Amino acid sequence: MAQQGSTYLDSLLNLESLRKSLVRQEDSIIFSLIERARYPINSALYDDDDKINKDPPAELSASLFHFFIQESEALQAKAGRYTSPEENAFFPDNLPSPLLPPPDHxxxxxxxxxxxxxxxxxxxxxxxxxxxxxxADGDDGNYAATAASDLNCLQALSRRIHFGKFVAEVKFRDAPEDYTLAIRAKDREALMKLLTFESVEEMIKKRVEKKAMIFGQDVDLKENDSNGDYKVDPSIVSKFYGEWVIPLTKSVQVEYLLRRLD
Amino acid sequence: MAQQGSTYLDSLLNLESLRKSLVRQEDSIIFSLIERARYPINSALYDDDDKINKDPPAELSASLFHFFIQESEALQAKAGRYTSPEENAFFPDNLPSPLLPPPDHxxxxxxxxxxxxxxxxxxxxxxxxxxxxxxADGDDGNYAATAASDLNCLQALSRRIHFGKFVAEVKFRDAPEDYTLAIRAKDREALMKLLTFESVEEMIKKRVEKKAMIFGQDVDLKENDSNGDYKVDPSIVSKFYGEWVIPLTKSVQVEYLLRRLD
Incomplete structure (x- = not known):
């Protein structure tokens, strides 16, 4: 088994590398949302009653979506996904062991x-x-492809938000004295304040909006491409980042810091 | 079980819808290649000897890649992926049955x-x-995420290339007399000639190159984004389309037409 390269692991403890990775992850998140938007809502995928099937097989005690995500995670666990500190499962209970010995680091x-x-x-x-x-509303019956797209979105969002752990670790290592008092006082508000940079957050929101415009446009060979039609509404991406992705990343940072002196 | 919408199925028999879908699929292919390029080659994933593991578990009689793709397809088969005429498995033997009744169309x-x-x-x-x-060369140990990216690339390429079946079906229905002689004579060359439009192929190659530039650039908030650095070399995408994707799609069309009168 190849060891995980030290370059890769070092990059998780370097603020500039983390920042670059977060910027790169924006592209992945937006690509995944654009890909999900190829399919309509396909609600039947998520139903956990018997709307899809009057007599469901035992594997479908929950929704087809639940079954698919859980089984995909089990398979990816066998392939070693959750040995990486970047990855967190949605259904972490009873995951199978990796088939290969986990990386030694x-x-x-x-x-x-x-x-x-x-x-x-x-x-x-x-x-x-x-x-x-x-x-869009509707049902095109492409449940497997839809669920696979959902998994891509969820994994990209989860990776981004849990990246808060690395950011918090690096910030703490760089200046433990800045955080120690607030950690000892379990002062979430003070920690949140230390981690909040409004101008940076505004910049991120603008950048993801711009990316959603660029990646979600219909490209043709004419000079001026955009007809103002985007595959995913850029303002929704920006709003979702501002109201959820950024706050949740910071909340992961706060929770991480609160345990940093344990 | 919801029936697959007639709109969806109709779209597979309409040349304009097929054309739109092929254009949209270019985005998916390019996104998937850009996402794969986040990871280095990670050769150990593909080794089918015991380089990764001196004492491999029974599930790894082939490579970890082979195991991952095969098991992913088995899971997606249970979720009904291969009931869609658009989808073709890489390891089609012994796929499990869908958990839900297949769509009725x-x-x-x-x-x-x-x-x-x-x-x-x-x-x-x-x-x-x-x-x-x-x-890039190298090994970062992220085998599961790499294999999942490979699967996305493979499925996007496979869907695009096998779309030739729908294109051939529609072209045949529109003008059976154009093809019947060549089909009866099993004249692959004549069929290939009927299906070749060089100016269209040139346009596709230019468009995918442009898309690879647009989707693979580093977007920031400055006016002029591109620093000429792309996540996947646009000329490689264009060349791959011209040398492989387009010819293989046409070869699927020819093979399909040869069986059209059976």
Whole structure:
């Protein structure tokens, strides 16, 4: 088994590399949302009653979506996905062991905070808040492809939001004295204030809006491409970042810091 | 079980809808290649000897890549992916049945040609020709995420290339007399000539190059974004389309037409 390259692990403890990765992850998130928007809502995929099937097989005790995400995670666990400190499962209970020995490296994160996982919240937010805003009504029957697209969106959002752990670790290492008092006082508000830079957040919101315009336009060979039609509404992406992605990333940072002295 | 909407199925028998779908699929293919290029080659994923693991578990009799793609397809088969005439599996033998009853619709394609599947060729081409051109050397240990990206690329390419079946069906229905002689004579060359429009092919090649520039640039908030650095080399995308994607799509069309009168 190849060891995870030290370059890769070092990059998780360097603020400039983390920043670059977060910017790059915006592209992945937007690509994944654009791809999900190829399919209509396909509600039957998410139903956990028997609307799809009067006599469901035992594997479908919950929704087809639930089955698909859980089984995909089990498969990816076998392939070693969750040995990476960047990855957090949506259904982390009873995941199978990796088929290969896990990479042999010193933990990057402080162990008490490493296991923070707010995917339940992310899943709920994705299904209830984001998805209805970016897809059309209707049902085209392409449930498997739709669920696979959902998984891509969820994993991209989860990776981005849990990246807060690395950001918090690096910020703490760079200036422990800035955070120690607030951590000892369990002062979430003070920590949140230390982690908030409004001008940076505004810039991120503008940049993801611009990216959604660029990546979601219909490109043809004429000079001026955009007809103002985007595959996912750029203002929704920007709003979702401002109201959810950024606050949740900061909340992961706060929770991580609160455990940093344990 | 919702029936697959008639709108969706009608769109597979309408040349203008097919053309739009092919253009839209270019975006998906390019997104997927850009996403794969986030990871280095990660060769150990593809090794089918014991380089990764001296004592591999039974599930890894082939490579981890092979295991991952095969198991992913089995899961997607359960979710009904291969009940869609657009989808063709890379490892079609012994796929499990869908958990839900398959959609109830009249076949869109002429049955003898519906089962054409050149995924073995596509897989080989992807691994041997395309992948080494678009990813960096090295190993970052992220095998599961890499394999999941590979699957997205492969499925996007396979869907695009096998779309030739629908294109051929519609062209045949529109003007059976144009094709019948060549089909009866099993004249592949004549059929290929009937299906070749060089100016259209040139336009596609230019468009995918432009898309790779637009989607693969580093977007920031300055006026003029592109620093000439693209996440996947646009000329490689264009060349790959011209040398492989377009010819293979036409070859699917020819094979389909040859069976159209069976």
């Amino acid at each position: 010193t933990p990057v994160l402080h162990p008490p905070g490493a296991c923070i996982n707010i995917n339940e919240k992310i899943l709920n937010l994705y299904l209830k808040t984001l998805l209805p805003l970016i897809v | 009249t076949p869109v394609l002429h049955p003898p040609g519906a089962c054409i599947n050149i995924n073995e060729k596509i897989l080989n081409l992807y691994l041997k020709t395309l992948l080494p051109l678009i990813v």
